[in-house]
Amino acid sequence: ETGVTQTPRHLVMGMTNKKSLKCEQHLGHNAMYWYKQSAKKPLELMFVYNFKEQTENNSVPSRFSPECPNSSHLFLHLHTLQPEDSALYLCASSQEGTSGPQETQYFGPGTRLLVL
Amino acid sequence: QKEVEQNSGPLSVPEGAIASLNCTYSDRGSQSFFWYRQYSGKSPELIMSIYSNGDKEDGRFTAQLNKASQYVSLLIRDSQPSDSATYLCAVNTDKLIFGTGTRLQVFP
Numbered sequence: 481e482t483g484v485t486q487t488p489r490h491l492v493m494g495m496t497n498k499k500s501l502k503c504e505q506h507l508g509h510n511a512m513y514w515y516k517q518s519a520k521k522p523l524e525l526m527f528v529y530n531f532k533e534q535t536e537n538n539s540v541p542s543r544f545s546p547e548c549p550n551s552s553h554l555f556l557h558l559h560t561l562q563p564e565d566s567a568l569y570l571c572a573s574s575q576e577g578t579s580g581p582q583e584t585q586y587f588g589p590g591t592r593l594l595v596l
Numbered sequence: 597q598k599e600v601e602q603n604s605g606p607l608s609v610p611e612g613a614i615a616s617l618n619c620t621y622s623d624r625g626s627q628s629f630f631w632y633r634q635y636s637g638k639s640p641e642l643i644m645s646i647y648s649n650g651d652k653e654d655g656r657f658t659a660q661l662n663k664a665s666q667y668v669s670l671l672i673r674d675s676q677p678s679d680s681a682t683y684l685c686a687v688n689t690d691k692l693i694f695g696t697g698t699r700l701q702v703f704p
Binding site for chain 1 (some may be wrong): 602630632635638639640642646647684691692694695696697
Protein backbone atom coordinates (compact mmCIF):
# COMPACT_ATOMS: atom_id res chain seq x y z
CA GLU A 481 0.00 0.00 0.00
CA THR A 482 1.21 3.47 -0.80
CA GLY A 483 0.06 6.96 0.06
CA VAL A 484 -2.89 7.46 2.35
CA THR A 485 -5.52 4.76 2.71
CA GLN A 486 -8.93 4.96 4.33
CA THR A 487 -11.46 2.32 5.33
CA PRO A 488 -14.29 1.81 4.88
CA ARG A 489 -14.87 3.62 1.60
CA HIS A 490 -18.62 3.74 2.15
CA LEU A 491 -20.60 3.57 5.38
CA VAL A 492 -24.31 3.69 6.13
CA MET A 493 -25.24 3.94 9.78
CA GLY A 494 -28.24 4.69 11.93
CA MET A 495 -28.27 7.49 14.43
CA THR A 496 -27.83 5.08 17.35
CA ASN A 497 -24.90 3.17 15.86
CA LYS A 498 -21.24 3.40 16.80
CA LYS A 499 -18.68 3.08 14.05
CA SER A 500 -15.06 4.02 13.39
CA LEU A 501 -13.26 5.36 10.36
CA LYS A 502 -9.65 4.34 9.86
CA CYS A 503 -6.83 6.15 8.10
CA GLU A 504 -3.29 4.95 7.52
CA GLN A 505 -0.46 6.86 5.87
CA HIS A 506 2.56 5.17 4.33
CA LEU A 507 4.49 8.36 3.59
CA GLY A 508 6.49 8.70 6.80
CA HIS A 509 4.69 11.92 7.66
CA ASN A 510 4.35 13.31 11.18
CA ALA A 511 1.00 15.10 10.92
CA MET A 512 -2.47 13.77 10.14
CA TYR A 513 -5.80 15.49 9.59
CA TRP A 514 -9.51 14.79 9.42
CA TYR A 515 -11.64 16.89 7.08
CA LYS A 516 -15.37 16.91 6.35
CA GLN A 517 -16.58 17.70 2.84
CA SER A 518 -20.26 18.45 2.33
CA ALA A 519 -21.94 19.42 -0.90
CA LYS A 520 -21.52 23.09 -1.87
CA LYS A 521 -19.26 23.77 1.11
CA PRO A 522 -15.49 24.07 1.39
CA LEU A 523 -13.45 21.39 3.02
CA GLU A 524 -13.82 21.78 6.77
CA LEU A 525 -10.86 20.94 8.97
CA MET A 526 -11.96 18.86 11.95
CA PHE A 527 -8.87 17.64 13.77
CA VAL A 528 -5.10 17.92 13.46
CA TYR A 529 -2.50 15.66 15.02
CA ASN A 530 1.18 16.60 15.02
CA PHE A 531 3.59 13.98 16.36
CA LYS A 532 0.56 12.11 17.76
CA GLU A 533 -0.60 15.10 19.78
CA GLN A 534 -3.88 16.75 18.94
CA THR A 535 -3.13 20.34 18.08
CA GLU A 536 -6.47 21.41 16.69
CA ASN A 537 -10.09 20.67 17.39
CA ASN A 538 -12.16 22.89 15.16
CA SER A 539 -15.25 23.12 17.37
CA VAL A 540 -16.30 19.66 16.33
CA PRO A 541 -19.27 18.09 18.18
CA SER A 542 -18.35 15.48 20.77
CA ARG A 543 -20.14 12.78 18.77
CA PHE A 544 -16.92 12.76 16.71
CA SER A 545 -13.96 11.43 18.66
CA PRO A 546 -10.49 11.17 17.09
CA GLU A 547 -7.72 8.81 18.10
CA CYS A 548 -4.11 8.81 16.93
CA PRO A 549 -2.22 5.83 18.40
CA ASN A 550 0.91 6.53 16.34
CA SER A 551 2.07 8.81 13.56
CA SER A 552 0.85 6.42 10.85
CA HIS A 553 -2.68 5.72 12.03
CA LEU A 554 -5.66 7.93 12.68
CA PHE A 555 -9.17 6.96 13.67
CA LEU A 556 -12.44 8.84 13.84
CA HIS A 557 -14.94 7.26 16.22
CA LEU A 558 -18.56 8.05 15.48
CA HIS A 559 -21.54 7.74 17.82
CA THR A 560 -25.10 9.06 17.86
CA LEU A 561 -24.60 10.93 14.60
CA GLN A 562 -27.21 13.10 12.95
CA PRO A 563 -28.39 13.02 9.31
CA GLU A 564 -26.60 16.34 8.71
CA ASP A 565 -23.32 14.55 9.46
CA SER A 566 -23.66 12.72 6.15
CA ALA A 567 -20.65 13.79 4.09
CA LEU A 568 -17.33 12.69 2.64
CA TYR A 569 -14.75 12.34 5.40
CA LEU A 570 -11.21 12.82 4.20
CA CYS A 571 -7.97 11.99 5.95
CA ALA A 572 -4.75 13.74 4.98
CA SER A 573 -1.13 13.68 6.07
CA SER A 574 1.86 15.98 5.76
CA GLN A 575 5.42 16.35 6.97
CA GLU A 576 5.54 19.31 9.30
CA GLY A 577 8.75 21.11 10.20
CA THR A 578 9.40 23.42 13.12
CA SER A 579 9.37 26.53 10.96
CA GLY A 580 8.52 27.72 7.52
CA PRO A 581 5.45 27.17 5.35
CA GLN A 582 3.26 24.22 6.00
CA GLU A 583 4.09 21.34 3.74
CA THR A 584 1.74 19.81 1.22
CA GLN A 585 -1.08 17.67 2.48
CA TYR A 586 -1.83 14.39 0.75
CA PHE A 587 -5.36 13.06 0.90
CA GLY A 588 -6.78 9.59 1.21
CA PRO A 589 -9.70 8.44 -0.96
CA GLY A 590 -12.27 9.34 1.70
CA THR A 591 -15.15 7.59 3.42
CA ARG A 592 -18.59 8.43 2.07
CA LEU A 593 -20.85 8.43 5.16
CA LEU A 594 -24.63 8.33 5.12
CA VAL A 595 -26.49 8.70 8.41
CA LEU A 596 -30.09 7.53 8.33
CA GLN B 597 -12.59 35.20 9.56
CA LYS B 598 -9.89 33.92 7.26
CA GLU B 599 -11.41 33.19 3.88
CA VAL B 600 -10.52 31.84 0.51
CA GLU B 601 -12.82 32.84 -2.32
CA GLN B 602 -13.32 31.11 -5.64
CA ASN B 603 -15.93 31.42 -8.36
CA SER B 604 -17.93 28.21 -8.23
CA GLY B 605 -18.39 28.10 -12.01
CA PRO B 606 -18.84 26.10 -14.04
CA LEU B 607 -16.10 27.49 -16.22
CA SER B 608 -16.55 26.06 -19.69
CA VAL B 609 -13.69 26.13 -22.18
CA PRO B 610 -13.19 24.34 -25.51
CA GLU B 611 -10.55 21.68 -25.87
CA GLY B 612 -7.16 23.21 -26.59
CA ALA B 613 -7.95 26.55 -24.97
CA ILE B 614 -6.40 28.09 -21.86
CA ALA B 615 -8.43 27.73 -18.68
CA SER B 616 -7.87 30.43 -16.08
CA LEU B 617 -8.89 29.77 -12.50
CA ASN B 618 -8.72 32.47 -9.87
CA CYS B 619 -8.63 32.59 -6.10
CA THR B 620 -8.47 35.45 -3.60
CA TYR B 621 -7.67 35.21 0.09
CA SER B 622 -8.17 37.50 3.03
CA ASP B 623 -5.20 36.81 5.33
CA ARG B 624 -2.12 38.82 4.33
CA GLY B 625 0.00 36.59 6.55
CA SER B 626 -0.61 33.57 4.32
CA GLN B 627 2.64 31.90 3.37
CA SER B 628 1.89 28.94 1.14
CA PHE B 629 -0.64 28.32 -1.57
CA PHE B 630 -1.88 25.17 -3.21
CA TRP B 631 -4.07 24.07 -6.08
CA TYR B 632 -5.82 20.72 -5.81
CA ARG B 633 -7.87 18.94 -8.45
CA GLN B 634 -10.87 16.89 -7.38
CA TYR B 635 -12.74 14.63 -9.76
CA SER B 636 -16.35 13.88 -8.93
CA GLY B 637 -16.55 11.30 -6.15
CA LYS B 638 -12.79 11.32 -5.60
CA SER B 639 -10.44 12.94 -3.12
CA PRO B 640 -8.38 16.07 -3.83
CA GLU B 641 -4.99 15.59 -5.47
CA LEU B 642 -2.24 18.18 -5.49
CA ILE B 643 -1.60 19.98 -8.77
CA MET B 644 0.69 22.84 -7.78
CA SER B 645 2.17 24.56 -4.77
CA ILE B 646 3.59 28.08 -4.80
CA TYR B 647 5.27 30.11 -2.09
CA SER B 648 6.78 33.17 -3.80
CA ASN B 649 5.37 35.96 -5.92
CA GLY B 650 5.44 35.32 -9.64
CA ASP B 651 4.81 32.34 -11.88
CA LYS B 652 5.56 28.68 -11.38
CA GLU B 653 5.21 26.34 -14.34
CA ASP B 654 4.79 22.57 -14.36
CA GLY B 655 3.90 21.07 -17.71
CA ARG B 656 0.59 22.50 -18.89
CA PHE B 657 -0.05 24.11 -15.51
CA THR B 658 1.12 27.55 -14.36
CA ALA B 659 0.41 28.93 -10.91
CA GLN B 660 0.61 32.68 -10.41
CA LEU B 661 0.88 34.38 -7.03
CA ASN B 662 0.47 38.07 -6.23
CA LYS B 663 0.69 38.60 -2.49
CA ALA B 664 0.17 42.36 -2.72
CA SER B 665 -3.19 41.82 -4.42
CA GLN B 666 -3.89 38.65 -2.42
CA TYR B 667 -4.70 36.45 -5.33
CA VAL B 668 -3.44 33.22 -6.73
CA SER B 669 -4.40 31.78 -10.08
CA LEU B 670 -3.98 28.58 -12.05
CA LEU B 671 -3.65 28.50 -15.82
CA ILE B 672 -4.17 25.28 -17.72
CA ARG B 673 -2.84 25.40 -21.27
CA ASP B 674 -4.10 23.13 -24.05
CA SER B 675 -7.08 22.11 -21.91
CA GLN B 676 -8.25 18.52 -22.32
CA PRO B 677 -11.61 16.93 -21.51
CA SER B 678 -9.75 14.95 -18.83
CA ASP B 679 -9.06 18.26 -17.05
CA SER B 680 -12.78 18.56 -16.31
CA ALA B 681 -12.94 18.56 -12.51
CA THR B 682 -13.32 20.87 -9.53
CA TYR B 683 -10.18 22.86 -8.71
CA LEU B 684 -9.67 23.75 -5.06
CA CYS B 685 -7.51 26.64 -3.95
CA ALA B 686 -5.95 26.24 -0.51
CA VAL B 687 -4.11 28.88 1.48
CA ASN B 688 -2.05 28.38 4.59
CA THR B 689 -1.29 30.72 7.44
CA ASP B 690 -1.45 28.67 10.60
CA LYS B 691 -3.71 26.07 9.03
CA LEU B 692 -4.87 25.17 5.56
CA ILE B 693 -8.04 26.95 4.43
CA PHE B 694 -9.81 25.71 1.31
CA GLY B 695 -12.06 27.55 -1.10
CA THR B 696 -15.30 25.99 -2.30
CA GLY B 697 -13.69 25.15 -5.64
CA THR B 698 -14.28 26.07 -9.28
CA ARG B 699 -15.83 23.48 -11.53
CA LEU B 700 -14.08 23.34 -14.89
CA GLN B 701 -15.71 21.79 -17.95
CA VAL B 702 -13.61 21.23 -21.06
CA PHE B 703 -15.73 20.35 -24.06
CA PRO B 704 -14.46 18.65 -27.24
